[in-house]
Amino acid sequence: MERDPYFPGRRAIALPVKDALRGTRALFKRATRALVSSEPATNLPVEGRAARGWLDPQIGHLAFEIAQGLRLDPRQRLEVTSGLRHVTDTERAGAAFAKLVRQGLIFSLQRFDAETYLVSETLAAAAYWSGLRKLNEDDVTAVLAAHLYRSLIRHHIAAFAPGTPIGMEDHDLEVVKCATLATMIWLLIERPEPQENEDEILGLCADVAMSLKAEIEAVENDVPALARLMASYADVI
Amino acid sequence: MSILKRGLLQSGDQPLRKTVRRLRWFKTSFTEQIDRLAQEKGLEFTINEPRQAAAFIDWLRAFEAQKPTSSDNRRDYVGFAAGLMLRALIKHNPLELVAGPDQSNPNDPAHFWPQGYAYVAYCLNVRAAVLEQDFDENVELAPVLADIKTWQSFKENVREDPSLGIAFLDLFAGDSPQWTMPDLFRAKDVKLIASHLMSIESP
Numbered sequence: 001m002e003r004d005p006y007f008p009g010r011r012a013i014a015l016p017v018k019d020a021l022r023g024t025r026a027l028f029k030r031a032t033r034a035l036v037s038s039e040p041a042t043n044l045p046v047e048g049r050a051a052r053g054w055l056d057p058q059i060g061h062l063a064f065e066i067a068q069g070l071r072l073d074p075r076q077r078l079e080v081t082s083g084l085r086h087v088t089d090t091e092r093a094g095a096a097f098a099k100l101v102r103q104g105l106i107f108s109l110q111r112f113d114a115e116t117y118l119v120s121e122t123l124a125a126a127a128y129w130s131g132l133r134k135l136n137e138d139d140v141t142a143v144l145a146a147h148l149y150r151s152l153i154r155h156h157i158a159a160f161a162p163g164t165p166i167g168m169e170d171h172d173l174e175v176v177k178c179a180t181l182a183t184m185i186w187l188l189i190e191r192p193e194p195q196e197n198e199d200e201i202l203g204l205c206a207d208v209a210m211s212l213k214a215e216i217e218a219v220e221n222d223v224p225a226l227a228r229l230m231a232s233y234a235d236v237i
Numbered sequence: 238m239s240i241l242k243r244g245l246l247q248s249g250d251q252p253l254r255k256t257v258r259r260l261r262w263f264k265t266s267f268t269e270q271i272d273r274l275a276q277e278k279g280l281e282f283t284i285n286e287p288r289q290a291a292a293f294i295d296w297l298r299a300f301e302a303q304k305p306t307s308s309d310n311r312r313d314y315v316g317f318a319a320g321l322m323l324r325a326l327i328k329h330n331p332l333e334l335v336a337g338p339d340q341s342n343p344n345d346p347a348h349f350w351p352q353g354y355a356y357v358a359y360c361l362n363v364r365a366a367v368l369e370q371d372f373d374e375n376v377e378l379a380p381v382l383a384d385i386k387t388w389q390s391f392k393e394n395v396r397e398d399p400s401l402g403i404a405f406l407d408l409f410a411g412d413s414p415q416w417t418m419p420d421l422f423r424a425k426d427v428k429l430i431a432s433h434l435m436s437i438e439s440p
Contacts (some may be wrong), residue, residue: 186265200261201261203286204260204261204264204290207286207287207289207290208260208290209295210287210290210297211287211290211294212290212294220409235260236258236260236297237258237259237261
């Protein structure tokens with residue numbers, strides 16, 4: 001078969017296509033929730049229930065993904081153990097980071113009861129490259145974490161799915177910042193070896209991050225101070 | 238039945254005074270304490286984890302803010318740090334009582350104020366464990382710990398000012414409580430000097 005010269009290749013489009021599909025599923029989920037929550041007040045007809053019966057399996061996969069919590073494969077456990085200490089500028093490293101960050105964010109957002117945001121793996125990968133570019137050779141790992149945090153927020157790493165008729169309010173941004181901070185602290189924690197209870201560790205990071213809302217606001221434009229904040233709490237988790 | 242349980246809190250490889258500053262250890266040790274209360278007092282709680290983490294962060298900040306530079310004051314700081322933990326737990330109140338004992342005894346502090354009792358028990362156990370490990374001290378608690386009137390005063394006072402929990406913990410531990418500005422650390426020798434100065438200057 002002749003190769004299409006305009007097709008960039010499966011690998012190049014994999015992330016954007018995955019995100020688009022996830023966006024669609026997130027929309028279904030919001031629609032289902034809207035139906036369910038409106039039912040007592042609106043006395044939905046049987047058709048409403050039938051619609052749910054059709055919608056539920058469509059969002060079932062997404063709900064299943066979230067209900068499972070943090071599921072890391074053995075290679076990802078090694079990546080978390082290494083954390084941000086040995087980052088490289090390879091495509092594989094960027095993709096691995098994007099996947100971990102997405103999982104970390106989803107888990108944290110779920111813990112904050114905020115799982116209707118869409119977390120973009122594409123933007124996480126873009127944020128990775130953008131954050132790496134800011135790094136100097138002698139910067140410590142926490143400084144990288146600070147650059148990555150800022151880069152993820154600038155890239156709007158988590159938001160409502162495209163087409164959702166509401167925008168992100170201040171509270172939503174605050175929650176996303178907490179989840180992002182939680183994920184960066186999680187990746188900063190030193191581990192001598194892979195841990196079995198990463199979901200517990202990330203849960204603690206999420207709870208700590210939620211307590212640090214005021215601090216995040218105060219230091220997020222000051223990279224050294226943000227780095228110190230992250231490092232100090234990574235040390236005590 | 239003693240509120241203190243020797244060997245309840247294990248620190249692993251690191252000294253306990255360092256381990257207590259880790260959230261994972263705090264969570265595990267706190268859960269162990271709560272489980273013990275369930276067995277011994279028939280009190281069942283659930284733990285609100287975000288509030289628990291908030292209490293830990295609150296405590297850690299307060300601990301770091303007044304940590305003495307001189308090693309001479311380390312022993313006194315152990316008691317004060319335990320009081321800071323009690324203050325943080327009272328303030329953030331991570332425990333929710335699910336079930337009480339079948340037969341409630343109004344003169345039992347654990348039945349009178351289950352959450353407060355749990356927080357005091359935990360803080361006294363951590364305090365005793367650090368003093369035993371780092372200072373070779375065997376702790377004896379004050380008889381007033383079993384006095385229901387003291388607990389009534391404790392609950393009422395910390396409701397208005399959680400910092401008074403620091404002074405009450407000293408009282409329960411058999412130390413001299415500092416009722417004035419209890420959230421300001423003063424080593425025992427400073428308190429002694431201050432008390433002499435006060436007695437000289439008073440008419």
